[in-house]
Amino acid sequence: MNWKARLLKLNGLMPEMDDAGALAWSTLADAAEGAELVFLGLDDGKACFAAVPERGDASPRMANPQLWSLMATLSADDLALYGGARSIVDWHARHRFCAACGGDTKIGKGGWQRACTVCGTEHFPRTDPVTIMLVEYDDGSGAKLLLGRGLGWPERAYSALAGFVEPGESIEEAVAREVLEESGIVAKEVHYIASQPWPFPSQLMVGCHAVAENDEITLDTTELADARWFTRAEVTAALNGDENAPMNTPPRQAIASHLLKWWIEKGA
Template structure:
């Protein structure tokens, strides 16, 4: 599977967890003359061709909220927290994604982690438990609600509850479903014309990956699935998901679509998938783009053979 590394992986950073937990060491990292800040306009990075743009930290105010991304070849990297996050669904961000795909693979992976973190901070400035303001801590890998100030002991202070909050990653199962050598692919209402992709859905609390795959396929297309195996995973920073790629076998081919989730679903032959992956304009469907793990899964399946 090594030759099928999904896009948006391979950042190569030393996350340096020990520095995150040491305020004095973190401050020293921030003060280093070689420390670099990711240049961003809100959540979008400034780019120089296929590379990210980095600047010095000497003009950054001491109270600015910065996330410590880690070390790249020993150099500390930081990213600024945006004023506001992006709550748009992923399909509305296709224009941004197309621009970002110009980045070199490692640069894209570094940006993806930074975007997920700064977007989370921008949208979690208040405690979900008590509603009071939170502050960035552990180099941006945590936010803390200030502890309650009980004042004279009456328990009526103006502080918060002291709850810690951690960056969120939502797990998503994305799956190729096979039957008699054909693959089941579907399309949502917001897909580009002729585009089909692997079925996918969020893994729910109290559910393992295999159960999520079986449930989502049954709900979306009415097909019973067994023999689920893991293939590969990919972070997806729109806003912050972990795509868990799987393969499973269907017990039958009859489809019953949930039209609130799926506009269409079809079984495709190996020849049809090969033609779509080749980019042919005469193919029966348009394959997922290179940045999507669904593309990686299709390439893996083709290489895997019958």
């Protein structure tokens, strides 16, 4: 039997860092008395755990600038580990009661489930699929890409349109519905490109490409501050950090950044 185990150091939901700029770890002995523990998996022969904090994230869809700049310094492995751990301990902290009967729930199955102590209903962590799409139009004068600026975003911040997949929809149907709702553009030939987990709170971002049938934008002002078309030259300038570019690109950790690079690299 191997008793080697380590505990991810978190301050609430924020990661703590060691001197080398990696995620910091302590031992299970450091867990608070009675803390709920989630088993994250084995790493280098050691069982890794994270403790459920007292409170979850009250507004998980809002970016925390301090956390974002910290995440930008993490290695890809640490980023993936932190993201998965954060999603699940945050879910536990926000699901201490049973949605079916209102009773107390208790952590189970190594932290990948909660069960109601009253009615026995089992609850599982959620992962919400979100489509995020590059919609392209070309009437022969050169390809252009539809990007939007969310409500409250900085003036030059544009990114790919995105939206949750709703019950009863395929990925392709969700892409077409979201694009039509937000911009009035009819999207066809939807193709999957890549996916990425996103831990605010627990999205599965599903990146797609689609072709627009029209280019006249009808903005849904309850969802977006603006939406417009960008040329390849404009997107390239933005990706290169050119000050004269008409937009700023999304942060490099976000799938939107990978998608924009994919669009430039794929060519016409």
